[in-house]
Amino acid sequence: MVYTPSKGPRTLYDKVFDAHVVHQDENGSFLLYIDRHLVHEVTSPQAFEGLENAGRKVRRVDCTLATVDHNIPTESRKNFKSLDTFIKQTDSRLQVKTLENNVKQFGVPYFGMSEARQGIVHTIGPEEGFTLPGTTVVCGDSHTSTHGAFGSLAFGIGTSEVEHVLATQTIIQAKSKNMRITVNGKLSPGITSKDLILYIIGLIGTAGGTGCVIEFAGEAIEALSMEARMSMCNMAIEAGARAGMIKPDETTFQYTKGRPLAPKGTEWEKAVAYWKTLKTDEGAKFDHEINIEAVDVIPTITWGTSPQDALPITGSVPDPKNVTEPIKKSGMERALAYMGLEPNTPLKSIKVDKVFIGSCTNGRIEDLRSAAAVVRGQKLASNIKLAMVVPGSGLVKKQAEAEGLDKIFQEAGFEWREAGCSMCLGMNPDILDAYERCASTSNRNFEGRQGALSRTHLMSPAMAAAAGIAGHFVDIREFEYKDQDQSSPKVEVTSEDEKELESAAYDHAEPVQPEDAPQDIANDELKDIPVKSDDTPAKPSSSGMKPFLTLEGISAPLDKANVDTDAIIPKQFLKTIKRTGLKKGLFYEWRFRKDDQGKDQETDFVLNVEPWREAEILVVTGDNFGCGSSREHAPWALKDFGIKSIIAPSYGDIFYNNSFKNGLLPIRLDQQIIIDKLIPIANKGGKLCVDLPNQKILDSDGNVLVDHFEIEPFRKHCLVNGLDDIGITLQKEEYISRYEALRREKYSFLEGGSKLLKFDNVPKRKAVTTTFDKVHQDW
Numbered sequence: 001m002v003y004t005p006s007k008g009p010r011t012l013y014d015k016v017f018d019a020h021v022v023h024q025d026e027n028g029s030f031l032l033y034i035d036r037h038l039v040h041e042v043t044s045p046q047a048f049e050g051l052e053n054a055g056r057k058v059r060r061v062d063c064t065l066a067t068v069d070h071n072i073p074t075e076s077r078k079n080f081k082s083l084d085t086f087i088k089q090t091d092s093r094l095q096v097k098t099l100e101n102n103v104k105q106f107g108v109p110y111f112g113m114s115e116a117r118q119g120i121v122h123t124i125g126p127e128e129g130f131t132l133p134g135t136t137v138v139c140g141d142s143h144t145s146t147h148g149a150f151g152s153l154a155f156g157i158g159t160s161e162v163e164h165v166l167a168t169q170t171i172i173q174a175k176s177k178n179m180r181i182t183v184n185g186k187l188s189p190g191i192t193s194k195d196l197i198l199y200i201i202g203l204i205g206t207a208g209g210t211g212c213v214i215e216f217a218g219e220a221i222e223a224l225s226m227e228a229r230m231s232m233c234n235m236a237i238e239a240g241a242r243a244g245m246i247k248p249d250e251t252t253f254q255y256t257k258g259r260p261l262a263p264k265g266t267e268w269e270k271a272v273a274y275w276k277t278l279k280t281d282e283g284a285k286f287d288h289e290i291n292i293e294a295v296d297v298i299p300t301i302t303w304g305t306s307p308q309d310a311l312p313i314t315g316s317v318p319d320p321k322n323v324t325e326p327i328k329k330s331g332m333e334r335a336l337a338y339m340g341l342e343p344n345t346p347l348k349s350i351k352v353d354k355v356f357i358g359s360c361t362n363g364r365i366e367d368l369r370s371a372a373a374v375v376r377g378q379k380l381a382s383n384i385k386l387a388m389v390v391p392g393s394g395l396v397k398k399q400a401e402a403e404g405l406d407k408i409f410q411e412a413g414f415e416w417r418e419a420g421c422s423m424c425l426g427m428n429p430d431i432l433d434a435y436e437r438c439a440s441t442s443n444r445n446f447e448g449r450q451g452a453l454s455r456t457h458l459m460s461p462a463m464a465a466a467a468g469i470a471g472h473f474v475d476i477r478e479f480e481y482k483d484q485d486q487s488s489p490k491v492e493v494t495s496e497d498e499k500e501l502e503s504a505a506y507d508h509a510e511p512v513q514p515e516d517a518p519q520d521i522a523n524d525e526l527k528d529i530p531v532k533s534d535d536t537p538a539k540p541s542s543s544g545m546k547p548f549l550t551l552e553g554i555s556a557p558l559d560k561a562n563v564d565t566d567a568i569i570p571k572q573f574l575k576t577i578k579r580t581g582l583k584k585g586l587f588y589e590w591r592f593r594k595d596d597q598g599k600d601q602e603t604d605f606v607l608n609v610e611p612w613r614e615a616e617i618l619v620v621t622g623d624n625f626g627c628g629s630s631r632e633h634a635p636w637a638l639k640d641f642g643i644k645s646i647i648a649p650s651y652g653d654i655f656y657n658n659s660f661k662n663g664l665l666p667i668r669l670d671q672q673i674i675i676d677k678l679i680p681i682a683n684k685g686g687k688l689c690v691d692l693p694n695q696k697i698l699d700s701d702g703n704v705l706v707d708h709f710e711i712e713p714f715r716k717h718c719l720v721n722g723l724d725d726i727g728i729t730l731q732k733e734e735y736i737s738r739y740e741a742l743r744r745e746k747y748s749f750l751e752g753g754s755k756l757l758k759f760d761n762v763p764k765r766k767a768v769t770t771t772f773d774k775v776h777q778d779w
């Protein structure tokens with residue numbers, strides 16, 4: 001069906017979305033073209049395996065860029081010789097080597113460990129100019145929302161979708177709702193975008209943006225640097241949003257200009273003219289509008305185990321006694337026990353064990369500069385066991401060293417590391433020990449996030465640095481900088497890379513006027529292309545999906561809200577290159593406790609108890625099940641355990657998507673209906689019957705409990721028929737090729753992509769296809 005974009009005023013999101021529609025199905029789902037696909041080692045092995053098994057290739061290697069970040073040690077690479085000697089953890093090494101093999105086999109441009117430009121996937125995309133305004137950007141990683149800072153539509157996807165994008169360069173999407181958060185006025189001195197985004201999440205909650213793309217707007221947002229905008233959009237996912245976006249402006253263009261993959265010469269002018277049209281039209285309709293006064297934001301930190309547990313630093317740990325709502329109250333009690341905190345303790349008095357400055361939220365040069373300004377001339381407090389600074393990329397590290405920031409940190413007692421995800425999620429050797437408390441600039445404070453039983457408090461780089469110096473949390477506005485006149489360091493750009501970027505700036509061509517700017521690819525131009533019938537039987541899914549019709553099974557109750565995917569399957573289980581074998585890891589921290597010998601002992605968690613051990617349906621009372629990380633390991637683990645359907649009031653977007661790709665049915669149902677009708681049965685371990693074709697839920701006697709649940713028609717169609725998305729999309733091949741031809745003409749500045757990168761170590765394409773098993777043997 002030909003999609004006709006609205007003729008009326010449109011939002012920034014509407015415009016970028018419309019410009020990428022390749023096809024719209026009768027049932028309302030869209031096929032979107034993907035301009036930029038970032039790949040890392042954790043979420044790609046199974047996707048490449050699927051490609052290989054189906055004999056498919058990567059459709060657009062020029063639109064794809066891979067790197068390693070999650071698993072790699074951050075210790076000095078001075079003695080780096082090979083992955084075999086450098087990465088000691090066997091499963092981490094396997095994932096990294098699997099990626100290396102895949103990029104060679106499929107010819108994907110790759111920044112490996114011996115490349116100076118390697119880094120966290122969300123740092124290198126913008127840094128290289130791979131991320132460009134107005135593009136669609138995806139990655140098997142929830143923090144892909146970072147790239148929305150450029151006015152691109154950027155979101156995290158699961159591994160099945162990674163495979164889909166690799167094979168087709170498109171993704172199947174539903175249109176999200178539009179939300180605008182306007183921040184009026186100016187932020188007060190010392191207040192950063194991290195404080196602002198924590199404040200916002202504290203206000204709207206981790207489910208506040210569910211189903212929406214958030215546009216951040218207003219004076220305070222426009223005044224932010226690109227780095228700060230990236231931190232904001234990075235954490236849009238923590239507000240439950242599909243994506244965060246900020247309209248591109250002069251700040252965006254200045255940041256982008258001259259980057260290795262940014263368009264040059266007349267192409268740059270053509271691009272800028274187009275990018276200038278990417279702003280919300282006057283009168284465009286938002287489904288939700290939120291207004292914030294910048295002056296209300298003060299330094300903000302988290303106290304609990306969800307990013308929404310954010311408070312002003314002047315506050316105290318909350319008291320569950322003041323909460324009446326039962327799910328909220330028990331959640332708060334659990335968080336306090338986990339965090340080892342007493343109600344009403346002033347936040348500033350809480351002592352810290354470790355400090356982590358880094359991650360895709362706050363590992364950029366501006367972040368390191370603000371932390372270094374705090375640390376300059378000071379020493380770590382004696383109670384700090386470890387403080388580490390981990391630059392987001394090799395280039396950030398080089399730049400910081402050129403400015404002498406490494407020295408400032410080291411003199412104060414901080415460790416200066418190599419680029420990577422590091423302690424943000426501890427898939428590498430950088431982890432917290434049990435009960436250690438960390439002042440962290442990362443984005444997630446979930447239980448076990450930085451190590452089993454670890455305690456994470458999120459904050460800005462300056463606040464984390466100050467906590468290291470004081471030994472406890474500090475209000476940065478009261479912090480005494482040693483070198484007052486240097487507290488906001490003036491930075492001379494000296495590094496070779498920055499010079500290289502400057503000199504790469506093109507010679508100016510005649511500017512193109514906005515009216516000459518390329519318009520959206522008109523969908524009329526995609527008319528009259530034959531599409532093979534959608535009913536052609538497609539191949540079974542590469543994830544082995546069987547048709548889902550009716551399911552009668554034991555139901556298990558779960559009385560929790562905001563169950564994140566880190567809790568569903570903790571990080572240590574992500575190091576697999578397979579989709580199976582994850583049963584043990586499901587809700588691991590809740591299902592197991594270590595005994596004195598360090599052996600796992602089962603807890604009395606519901607899924608460890610008869611008859612729920614055999615449960616096939618999980619009935620959840622709280623909102624936002626599966627929020628957080630994009631790990632498809634979450635539905636894989638549920639499936640491995642035997643769960644085939646989940647019933648909850650609401651879900652994290654990516655988890656919801658990922659479930660369908662694996663034949664797992666997530667049903668959204670009103671919370672009161674769940675509590676009144678389903679929970680009494682689940683509490684007894686009774687059976688429920690989910691009838692997907694008729695969209696009903698019955699009890700085991702055939703009585704109808706829910707006579708209608710909602711499900712998008714396309715998803716139902718795929719589940720009921722066990723269809724392979726990729727097969728369905730490839731039936732639209734002619735639409736995709738035609739879109740690509742139009743794109744080459746209208747958005748010619750997007751051509752070339754990652755193929756234009758210069759590598760220190762050029763990946764050589766392998767002549768012979770190697771299977772994973774063969775690769776294993778080679779190692």
Ligand SMILES: CC(C)[C@H](C(=O)O)[C@@H](O)C(=O)O
Pocket residue numbers: 042043070140141142143156425574628629630631632
């Ligand atoms: C490993 C990856 C799936 C995950 C994500 O999607 O966010 C990770 O980056 C994280 O931060 O938890």
Ligand code: SF4
Pocket residue numbers: 069070120141143359360361420421424425442443
């Ligand atoms: S959130 Fe942490 S683990 Fe995830 S990509 Fe960013 S730095 Fe890496």
